Amino acid sequence: MSLSSALKPVREDDFVEYFLFPAGLDQTDVSLENCEPLLESLLAEVDKLSKEYCQRYIWHRDGFKVIIRKGDLQQRLLIEANDGDVDEVPLSPHLYGITHFGDNVQDEWFIVSLLFHLTRRISGLAARVVDSDGEFLLIEAADHLPSWANPERCEGRVFIYDGALYLIADEAQSKSYAMKDILGELQSDSRSKWVLSKVVQSAIDERIRDFPDKIEEDHHRATLYVPVGVAAALKENPQLISAAVLAFYNRDPIDLKVCRAMRFFPPESCVYTSAIFTKCLYAMLMHSNYLPDRRTGWSLPLATAPEYKAHILGLKLACGFEILASQAKASQSLETDKGWKSYFDSLNAKGYFQDNIPDSQEYSRLLGIAQDYYRENRDSMRFTPKIGEEIVSILKRNDYDVEELRKEGLDIPSPDDDSWINISPEELDQMLTKRYGARKLLSLNGNTDAEAFTSMVNDFLDQKSEFDGVDQDAAMAQLDLGSFRPVKPKRRPKTDVQNHSQPSPNRQPIDFDSDAFAAHVKNLLDLVIPEDRWDSSDNSDMSDYAEDEYDRNIEDMSPTRTAKSVKNEIQSYMDQMDRELAKTTIGKSFETTIGEPGERKEQADVDDFDDIETFKPVDIDVNTLKNMMESYQAQIGGPGPSANLLGSMGVHVSSASNGGPSKTNAGGTKQTDV
Known part of the structure; x- marks a missing residue:
C-alpha cells in the first residue's frame, strides 16, 4: 500500500511499489525486538547503495525511498486507514517504498534497475516490484512467457533475486506458496528451477541496460x-x-x-x-x-x-x-489540520484504538504513534510546505x-x-520500429470473391449467441471461408448451467426457451417498410393513405410473409435507393455491377427514372468488401470495428511481402496488401 495512501482520497495510477525482503529473518516472528535490528541494518545499507546509484539521476517527481514495515496489524491500520478493509493476516517484515513517477515512466524502469543492483550487492535480498498494472515485468516480456503464465497464476510470484528474475509458479500449480515458502525457495540451492528464461531476462534488460552509465x-x-x-x-x-x-x-x-x-x-x-x-x-x-x-x-x-x-x-x-x-507555511497544529481530522476518524472507525478509553495510557500511546506517522508522511507528499x-x-x-x-x-x-x-512522422516511425519492432503489413488474399465475402458476413451474423458469446466453433464449421486462412479462437472454459448435478439451493432454475425468444425477436426485426409506388400513375399525396392501401401496408408488415417475398421487397427498395443516389455525389462513390466511371457519371446526371433499362444497380458485395478493406487500412493494424468483425469470423490477416504490392505464398495463393 502507498505510504501516503491514507492521506489521499484516491490513489493515482502513476506509481511503482517495491518490497525488499531480507535473508536470515524468521518470517513468522514480527515482534519489534527480533526484527527491528536486522531491518535497520538493511535500511542503512540500502540507503547507502541507492544514494551512490542515484547521485546523477534527476527524479521527475518522487525519489527512491524505503521505510521499515514490520507488517503487524497496528502498522497496517496506520498505512491502510483509507484503503478499505484491512486483512488481519500479518505481513512478512520488509522494507517498503513507493514512487510516483508522473509523466516520466523512465523513473519506474530506473527503480527496476536499482532493485536488480541491490539484489546483486546484498546477499540473500529478495525484491518485488509492482505498479498499477500489477506484475508489469511479466507484461513487458509477455511475448516470451509460457502459455500457462496468466495473471491469476503469477500474481505475487515474481521476484528479483541475485540479479535475476524468478517466477515461483509452475504449469501444474500443484502447490500454493505463502511468502515464507517463496523466500525459502529463493534462498535454497534448487532455486534455479524457478528462474525465467534468457529471452525473458533479455526483454527486461533491454529496458534497463542504459542505467546508470548512460x-x-x-x-x-x-x-x-x-x-x-x-x-x-x-x-x-x-x-x-x-x-x-x-x-x-x-x-x-x-x-x-x-x-x-x-x-x-x-x-x-x-x-x-x-x-x-x-x-x-x-x-x-x-x-x-x-x-x-x-x-x-x-x-x-x-x-x-x-x-x-x-x-x-x-x-x-x-x-x-x-x-x-x-x-511554505509555518508548522501547522494538528488541531486545525483538516487532513488529520479525516485521518483520525478513519483510524477510529477501523478499530485502531482497540476500544481503549480516551486519555488512557494505551490510548495516548497509540495516538502519539498515529500523529508521528501522519506528520512524517504529510511532509513527504509532493508540493507540500516542506519544499517551499x-x-x-x-x-x-x-x-x-x-x-x-x-x-x-x-x-x-x-x-x-x-x-x-521536434520530430517528423518518419522519425517517429523509426523510433517506434526500433522500440517495438517492424510494423506488420496486413493483407488478405487477392483472389477473394466479394460475393463470397458478404455471404460469409451474413452467415456469421445469423449465428446464435450463447450466454458467454457466439459459439465460434460452430460458426467456423458452417462458414465457407474460401481463400481466407482461419485461426481457431481461444475459448475460455464454459459452465453448462443446464447440467449441474447439484444445483445451488440459492439458485432457481431458469426456464428459458431460446427458440421462442429468437422467434419473437425475428418477428420484430422482419418488419418491412411498405412499398413506395414511385412509378404509380397516381400522383396524389393522399392516395397512399386510402383504406385499401393501408390494409395492404399492414399485410406487407406481417411477419408471416415468405422469405422470398421479403427478399424481393428489399431488393426493390435497394434498386429504388440506387436510382435516387445516382444523381448525387454519394452515388458516384459506389461500385456498380457494370459500366465505366464515365457511364456512371452520365447515369448520375439523369433527372428522372423512366429509363429503367439503362440503370446500373450498385454492387453491394463489392462495396461491402471495399468498405471493409478501407476501414481496415484506416486502423493501421490496430483494433477497430473491421478488425474485430474479421477476427470474430476467424479471418486471419497475414503480413505481406516487402517486395511489392502482392506476392505468392508457398501454397500458390496470391496475396494483396491492404
Whole structure:
C-alpha cells in the first residue's frame, strides 16, 4: 500500500511499489525486538547503495525511498486507514517504498534497475516490484512467457533475486506458496528451477541496460535568465528543478495570482545560469504557453532574438519557484489540520484504538504513534510546505553573492541542441520500429470473391449467441471461408448451467426457451417498410393513405410473409435507393455491377427514372468488401470495428511481402496488401 495512501482520497495510477525482503529473518516472528535490528541494518545499507546509484539521476517527481514495515496489524491500520478493509493476516517484515513517477515512466524502469543492483550487492535480498498494472515485468516480456503464465497464476510470484528474475509458479500449480515458502525457495540451492528464461531476462534488460552509465543521454542542459534567488537555489540544490517545472506546469488560477506578484523572486535583478533538465522536464517547460503580466516587471526580448529562449525559459522556471515558495507555511497544529481530522476518524472507525478509553495510557500511546506517522508522511507528499520551506530558507539566509552569480553567468557551458524536441512522422516511425519492432503489413488474399465475402458476413451474423458469446466453433464449421486462412479462437472454459448435478439451493432454475425468444425477436426485426409506388400513375399525396392501401401496408408488415417475398421487397427498395443516389455525389462513390466511371457519371446526371433499362444497380458485395478493406487500412493494424468483425469470423490477416504490392505464398495463393 502507498505510504501516503491514507492521506489521499484516491490513489493515482502513476506509481511503482517495491518490497525488499531480507535473508536470515524468521518470517513468522514480527515482534519489534527480533526484527527491528536486522531491518535497520538493511535500511542503512540500502540507503547507502541507492544514494551512490542515484547521485546523477534527476527524479521527475518522487525519489527512491524505503521505510521499515514490520507488517503487524497496528502498522497496517496506520498505512491502510483509507484503503478499505484491512486483512488481519500479518505481513512478512520488509522494507517498503513507493514512487510516483508522473509523466516520466523512465523513473519506474530506473527503480527496476536499482532493485536488480541491490539484489546483486546484498546477499540473500529478495525484491518485488509492482505498479498499477500489477506484475508489469511479466507484461513487458509477455511475448516470451509460457502459455500457462496468466495473471491469476503469477500474481505475487515474481521476484528479483541475485540479479535475476524468478517466477515461483509452475504449469501444474500443484502447490500454493505463502511468502515464507517463496523466500525459502529463493534462498535454497534448487532455486534455479524457478528462474525465467534468457529471452525473458533479455526483454527486461533491454529496458534497463542504459542505467546508470548512460543517464546523461536523457539530460538536457539549457541556459536560463532568472532572478538571482532562483540561481542561488539551483546552485545549492539542483534537484529543485523538477519540483519547480511541475509546479509551473500544473499551475491553477490561484498560482497565476502568485506569479503576478512575484514576492519572493522579483524580476528586477536577474542573471544568466545553466541548468540541467531531463528531456521530459525540458519539453514540459518549453511547451507550456505563458505570457507574463507586464505590470510585474518582466521585459522579454523579441521572439526572433537569440536570447529570447533563455529569457522565456527563465521566466517560466522563476514562476515555478514562486509557486513553491508561496506554499511554505509555518508548522501547522494538528488541531486545525483538516487532513488529520479525516485521518483520525478513519483510524477510529477501523478499530485502531482497540476500544481503549480516551486519555488512557494505551490510548495516548497509540495516538502519539498515529500523529508521528501522519506528520512524517504529510511532509513527504509532493508540493507540500516542506519544499517551499527549503526554498524560503535559502532566500532568508541570503548568503549568496549576487555579483559572483553574475560573473558565473558570463562563463557558463553552451546549451545543448534541442532539435530533438521536434520530430517528423518518419522519425517517429523509426523510433517506434526500433522500440517495438517492424510494423506488420496486413493483407488478405487477392483472389477473394466479394460475393463470397458478404455471404460469409451474413452467415456469421445469423449465428446464435450463447450466454458467454457466439459459439465460434460452430460458426467456423458452417462458414465457407474460401481463400481466407482461419485461426481457431481461444475459448475460455464454459459452465453448462443446464447440467449441474447439484444445483445451488440459492439458485432457481431458469426456464428459458431460446427458440421462442429468437422467434419473437425475428418477428420484430422482419418488419418491412411498405412499398413506395414511385412509378404509380397516381400522383396524389393522399392516395397512399386510402383504406385499401393501408390494409395492404399492414399485410406487407406481417411477419408471416415468405422469405422470398421479403427478399424481393428489399431488393426493390435497394434498386429504388440506387436510382435516387445516382444523381448525387454519394452515388458516384459506389461500385456498380457494370459500366465505366464515365457511364456512371452520365447515369448520375439523369433527372428522372423512366429509363429503367439503362440503370446500373450498385454492387453491394463489392462495396461491402471495399468498405471493409478501407476501414481496415484506416486502423493501421490496430483494433477497430473491421478488425474485430474479421477476427470474430476467424479471418486471419497475414503480413505481406516487402517486395511489392502482392506476392505468392508457398501454397500458390496470391496475396494483396491492404
